[in-house]
Amino acid sequence: MVLGGYASSFVLARDEKGDTVEISVTVNGDTKTDEVEPRTLLVYYLREELGLTGTNVGCDTSSCGACTVHVNGESVKSCTMLAVQADGQEVLTIEGLAPSATELHPMQESFRENHGLQCGYCTPGMVMAACSLLKENPSPTEIEVREGLEGNLCRCTGYHNIVKSVLACSGQDLL
Amino acid sequence: MASSGSILGNAVRRKEDPGLLTGSNKYFDDLDVGSVQVVFVRSTMAHAIIESIETVDAEAMPGVLGVYTSKNLEMAAVNGFPMVDPAMDRPPLATDRVRFVGDIIAAVVADTMRQAVDAAEQIIIDYSPLPANADVEAAITESASVIWEGQSSNICLETALPEMEIQNSTDPFIGADLVVNERILTQRLAGVPMEPNGCVAIPGESGKLKFFVSTQNAHSVRDALAPNLGMDPEDLHVLAPWVGGGFGPKAGLYVEHIIVAKCALTLGQPVKWTEQRGENMVAMGHGRAMVMNAEMGVKKDGTIVGLRARVLAETGAYPGIGAFLPVLTQTLSQAVYNIPTIHFQAHSVVTNTTTTVAYRGAGRPEATQMVERILDKAAQAIGMDPAEIRRKNYIQPDQFPMTTITGANYDSGDHEKSLDAVLVASDYSTLRAEQEKRRAANDNKMLGIGLASYVEVTAPLGLHAEYGKCEINADGSATIRVGTSSHGQGHDTAFSMIVEDMLGIPSADVTHIDADTEEVKQGAGTMGSRSLQTAGSAIYEASKVVLEKGKQLAANMLEASADDIVVGEGALQVAGVPAKSVSWAELAAAVNDDSVRPSDMDGGLDHELVFDEGDSTFPFGSHVAVVEVDRETGEVELLRHIAVDDCGTILNPMLVTGQQHGGIAQGIAQALWEQVQYDEDANPVTANLMDYLMPSAADLPSFETSNTETASPRNPLGAKGIGESGTIGSTPAAHNAVCDALSHLGIEHIDMPCTPQAVWTALQAV
Numbered sequence: 001m002v003l004g005g006y007a008s009s010f011v012l013a014r015d016e017k018g019d020t021v022e023i024s025v026t027v028n029g030d031t032k033t034d035e036v037e038p039r040t041l042l043v044y045y046l047r048e049e050l051g052l053t054g055t056n057v058g059c060d061t062s063s064c065g066a067c068t069v070h071v072n073g074e075s076v077k078s079c080t081m082l083a084v085q086a087d088g089q090e091v092l093t094i095e096g097l098a099p100s101a102t103e104l105h106p107m108q109e110s111f112r113e114n115h116g117l118q119c120g121y122c123t124p125g126m127v128m129a130a131c132s133l134l135k136e137n138p139s140p141t142e143i144e145v146r147e148g149l150e151g152n153l154c155r156c157t158g159y160h161n162i163v164k165s166v167l168a169c170s171g172q173d174l175l
Numbered sequence: 176m177a178s179s180g181s182i183l184g185n186a187v188r189r190k191e192d193p194g195l196l197t198g199s200n201k202y203f204d205d206l207d208v209g210s211v212q213v214v215f216v217r218s219t220m221a222h223a224i225i226e227s228i229e230t231v232d233a234e235a236m237p238g239v240l241g242v243y244t245s246k247n248l249e250m251a252a253v254n255g256f257p258m259v260d261p262a263m264d265r266p267p268l269a270t271d272r273v274r275f276v277g278d279i280i281a282a283v284v285a286d287t288m289r290q291a292v293d294a295a296e297q298i299i300i301d302y303s304p305l306p307a308n309a310d311v312e313a314a315i316t317e318s319a320s321v322i323w324e325g326q327s328s329n330i331c332l333e334t335a336l337p338e339m340e341i342q343n344s345t346d347p348f349i350g351a352d353l354v355v356n357e358r359i360l361t362q363r364l365a366g367v368p369m370e371p372n373g374c375v376a377i378p379g380e381s382g383k384l385k386f387f388v389s390t391q392n393a394h395s396v397r398d399a400l401a402p403n404l405g406m407d408p409e410d411l412h413v414l415a416p417w418v419g420g421g422f423g424p425k426a427g428l429y430v431e432h433i434i435v436a437k438c439a440l441t442l443g444q445p446v447k448w449t450e451q452r453g454e455n456m457v458a459m460g461h462g463r464a465m466v467m468n469a470e471m472g473v474k475k476d477g478t479i480v481g482l483r484a485r486v487l488a489e490t491g492a493y494p495g496i497g498a499f500l501p502v503l504t505q506t507l508s509q510a511v512y513n514i515p516t517i518h519f520q521a522h523s524v525v526t527n528t529t530t531t532v533a534y535r536g537a538g539r540p541e542a543t544q545m546v547e548r549i550l551d552k553a554a555q556a557i558g559m560d561p562a563e564i565r566r567k568n569y570i571q572p573d574q575f576p577m578t579t580i581t582g583a584n585y586d587s588g589d590h591e592k593s594l595d596a597v598l599v600a601s602d603y604s605t606l607r608a609e610q611e612k613r614r615a616a617n618d619n620k621m622l623g624i625g626l627a628s629y630v631e632v633t634a635p636l637g638l639h640a641e642y643g644k645c646e647i648n649a650d651g652s653a654t655i656r657v658g659t660s661s662h663g664q665g666h667d668t669a670f671s672m673i674v675e676d677m678l679g680i681p682s683a684d685v686t687h688i689d690a691d692t693e694e695v696k697q698g699a700g701t702m703g704s705r706s707l708q709t710a711g712s713a714i715y716e717a718s719k720v721v722l723e724k725g726k727q728l729a730a731n732m733l734e735a736s737a738d739d740i741v742v743g744e745g746a747l748q749v750a751g752v753p754a755k756s757v758s759w760a761e762l763a764a765a766v767n768d769d770s771v772r773p774s775d776m777d778g779g780l781d782h783e784l785v786f787d788e789g790d791s792t793f794p795f796g797s798h799v800a801v802v803e804v805d806r807e808t809g810e811v812e813l814l815r816h817i818a819v820d821d822c823g824t825i826l827n828p829m830l831v832t833g834q835q836h837g838g839i840a841q842g843i844a845q846a847l848w849e850q851v852q853y854d855e856d857a858n859p860v861t862a863n864l865m866d867y868l869m870p871s872a873a874d875l876p877s878f879e880t881s882n883t884e885t886a887s888p889r890n891p892l893g894a895k896g897i898g899e900s901g902t903i904g905s906t907p908a909a910h911n912a913v914c915d916a917l918s919h920l921g922i923e924h925i926d927m928p929c930t931p932q933a934v935w936t937a938l939q940a941v
Contacts (some may be wrong), residue, residue: 037289053205054198056419058369059452063864066369094198108196112188115829118837119663120195121369121419127196142877150873153864155369155420156663157839158901159872161833 013088023087028096036083043067045083054094054124065152068125069093076108094124107131107169116165118156145152183676186829189668200417202371203387210375210445214291216275216281216298219309221527223527223856228594229299238290243282245270247263255495265493267430274492275527277457282434307527309853310488314524320523332498334524342448347481347516353471357550360926363464363851366871370419371455374438375447383410391421391660391701393690399428406498418662423533423735424460425582426702456862462534464489465541477559486521497531498523503538506894509579509631510546511590513570529858536899539631547627561626587794587885593797596899601799613917615832623802623916626906633896634705639788642697643713644722646781651760652684657710658698660690665830670714677718704896711888713786720782731773741848768820792887792895796820798908804916809935817879820900823891824886831897835880838901844870846909
């Protein structure tokens with residue numbers, strides 16, 4: 001292996017025939033139809049084909065969660081899913097979360113209010129994961145928030161204010 | 176300096192956030208500039224001669240625009256640090272040999288990332304392996320093979336204070352009742368900003384190049400990159416878009432930057448490099464990586480008599496600033512104590528590993544880790560409480576300013592104040608009582624309480640001057656330009672608050688420009704926790720000059736004395752007569768109107784300057800960590816972390832607390848989990864985020880942070896840095912806590928990271 005895994009682990013083996021597949025995905029309410037290589041990961045379809053660059057890529061082992069989006073209402077690391085698997089599904093990215101161009105979603109607002117972000121790179125994925133967490137558990141304990149966000153890494157905040165943001169969004173002032 | 180009613184000192188929400196929260200702010204990889212993609216083929220051998228590189232198949236792959244090796248893309252070797260022998264300069268593309276896993280052998284440019292990766296996998300490299308070494312202590316033995324041809328040993332730099340002749344002829348421990356010693360490892364760490372490295376190079380007209388890069392310092396990238404491209408710096412426009420974290424490793428030029436720029440210039444089209452995480456873990460500079468043999472002499476009453484340190488610092492295969500960082504360790508080795516004698520010696524040693532660089536703290540955490548650990552060991556040896564041995568030896572407030580025997584010019588401090596604060600906040604005596612109770616009951620959940628006091632240096636290494644400009648626009652808004660380079664810290668918010676406080680222009684109407692070599696005249700970037708005290712002070716001083724000019728102008732327009740003009744909301748007004756006011760927009764128009772402006776006044780409402788605070792500043796504090804160690808499994812759980820950090824006068828407590836939190840998490844991570852590891856053949860075995868144990872939210876508790884405020888006399892804001900304090904204080908506190916939990920069993924020391932395996936192993940030896 002020439003690259004020794006240092007550059008290539010995110011790119012799956014090439015289809016020798018170079019075929020593409022047509023997919024139709026509803027993203028942030030709009031239905032998109034595109035030709036994609038079967039090996040294209042959902043995150044690269046979102047970023048490169050649709051220009052939705054708010055979803056970031058932070059690792060190549062599905063460890064960091066920066067690429068978290070919602071598929072049919074559930075949080076999914078979009079690097080763990082092929083674009084073709086999203087065919088016929090509904091995807092929500094950070095760009096589609098706020099109710100309007102001038103308003104933030106309550107979770108986004110809570111992150112802002114509680115300084116739940118610094119460099120912002122993990123933030124879209126963290127916010128999407130947090131929304132999903134509260135949907136499943138509307139009044140989590142601090143421990144439940146911490147365990148619920150275990151799949152999303154942040155290097156700036158030490159998580160303290162992220163946890164605080166999520167708890168505040170749930171209507172709890174625990175920290 | 177904040178007056179009543181001032182915005183300064185308030186927790187003001189960040190201006191940066193809306194665009195980050197909605198995904199609209201652009202990082203370099205988000206830029207839609209029609210770029211093609213480069214992928215690097217990196218060495219899978221730690222040390223080898225390259226016999227051949229076969230690129231023919233790769234060149235024929237779909238979408239490939241160029242395949243480059245040192246044979247067809249000539250570049251000069253790059254010096255990693257000025258004090259290092261140029262014989263160890265790094266060729267951007269390896270020539271005849273590779274020296275660490277990750278060294279770059281070829282660069283493949285294709286229309287898309289996937290095509291570039293497919294092509295790169297077709298390149299065949301034939302290696303003849305050479306002996307490889309990733310063990311710093313083995314690298315200085317007589318039998319060690321010397322990595323660099325033409326060198327007599329693997330030592331590339333050394334420092335000693337005082338000079339070795341004196342060290343060899345004197346005893347630093349005269350008068351000591353006891354001398355304790357320990358080999359203390361500060362293990363190799365990866366910075367892991369969530370956004371890895373990367374850049375986009377865009378060739379322009381007549382040999383110019385625009386270069387977007389994820390960096391902490393656009394100007395130094397320009398100045399270092401230009402000569403490597405044979406370009407005039409004026410023709411190279413370097414700018415950082417939004418940057419997803421830095422932590423030190425993004426402070427300088429990478430050879431990858433040079434290759435990307437060369438590819439773009441050669442192909443005549445925009446080329447992008449998007450570093451992947453597995454690549455990042457071997458290509459981005461690492462931090463720490465020192466072995467510190469420390470000895471401390473004390474009297475029975477706890478008085479420190481002397482300290483001797485023998486340090487080995489690992490530089491990686493191509494020495495960079497990591498080779499120099501032991502000098503900062505040396506400078507800070509007196510720590511917060513009156514230590515009459517210090518003998519310090521460090522050797523920087525080449526190994527077949529990734530280059531070491533500055534990482535959050537950079538040389539100062541190492542000093543604190545060493546002194547705080549050996550001091551705890553001394554306390555235990557004489558049966559003194561860790562808090563009391565510290566109190567006994569602190570430098571006292573009336574000793575400041577003072578220059579230490581290791582050459583640090585401390586500005587101010589009050590260590591007993593921060594110790595008392597952290598002892599109260601942690602309820603230290605209750606913790607000790609609980610520990611006694613558990614020990615008496617032979618509880619399997621052993622309690623450990625760790626204490627650390629620290630001082631660190633911010634705006635270090637001559638980085639205490641910075642450029643700033645404040646300009647009033649025609650509509651009454653302001654534009655500020657600074658030489659610092661924000662990458663998560665909230666500079667826009669903080670610096671805009673200064674303008675609002677000085678000029679009454681709402682911070683929302685202040686535009687902050689940084690990290691752009693055409694928009695900002697000069698800059699030293701963001702590193703060493705320097706930004707507020709340098710660039711913030713520059714904005715303060717520039718705003719002050721603008722205000723004075725505005726007052727003269729307003730006085731003229733309002734027929735009042737300039738002394739009676741005060742700042743109002745977006746305007747200047749006559750004191751006590753708010754109706755008599757003139758807005759900044761009116762002032763901006765008036766200053767360029769000859770009929771209104773006083774004849775002796777120049778046009779324009781702007782001022783630029785370089786603010787120099789003359790020296791570094793020295794934040795300090797005390798931390799307490801409380802851990803529970805499972806006697807059966809060796810697992811360590813951090814129950815609490817209490818930090819009292821003093822970063823001088825606080826401008827925005829929300830930002831300060833955020834820096835404390837992030838720093839603490841990174842510091843705890845060193846104490847308990849993180850370590851870049853290599854096997855015996857110098858193969859990295861932690862080169863992804865599954866094997867490298869960066870903590871998640873589930874691993875950490877919430878933190879108990881507070882501050883004391885001891886203003887620095889060195890800048891008008893009274894500010895000291897806060898970016899690295901959390902890291903510096905927390906690591907030794909957590910490390911001491913684990914050792915404290917085990918001390919009653921006769922375990923005197925355990926190396927970081929204190930993983931379950933490490934603790935369990937130590938427990939088995941009891």
